[in-house]
Amino acid sequence: DQQVKQNSPSLSVQEGRISILNCDYTNSMFDYFLWYKKYPAEGPTFLISISSIKDKNEDGRFTVFLNKSAKHLSLHIVPSQPGDSAVYFCAASGGGSNYKLTFGKGTLLTVNP
């Protein structure tokens, strides 16, 4: 039973445009959400996070939005760059186990020059 769902296996966008990656979760105990980025043959690297007390967090070109009532979060990348091409994982933790991340299956983003 997938508690964190990324329903789009892949996304393709043009360089300079906005990339929007979506994530849904089912566990209402989750209170901390993260996005990780992964290049082939490398481990995931932390990108950005958001606590459930916020609805938006911004870091440069990356913004994460959280809609708690809909149990939905999204990652916006603007402007997208070819170097952003990677697999993006949504992850969540909470319920007293803030060390244990539950990951989605990932979305492969391709940014075309």
Place this chain on the structure above:
Amino acid sequence: GAGVSQTPSNKVTEKGKYVELRCDPISGHTALYWYRQSLGQGPEFLIYFQGTGAADDSGLPNDRFFAVRPEGSVSTLKIQRTERGDSAVYLCASSSGQGEKLFFGSGTQLSVL
């Protein structure tokens, strides 16, 4: 080293054999995690160490899997009587404390023939 180091990067073994996977965390990081990523899936939690002790091993799939961290630094994940279904990328991560940002290694690709 500067990051989390995992050895070997690739391990091919035969069904029924015993394997050991090593993780060298970032110096000073007290928390260490093992995750497993199967093809087309996101990383799945296996075990979490705080110092030398396994604080949570609830993700280990069965008693063929065991992990140690005897001196609170390097950790070894041990798999007995390997099965083809154990084939996956085994990821190690460390952090400076519980709930802090995870830094992942590049993983060990285990293939059981």
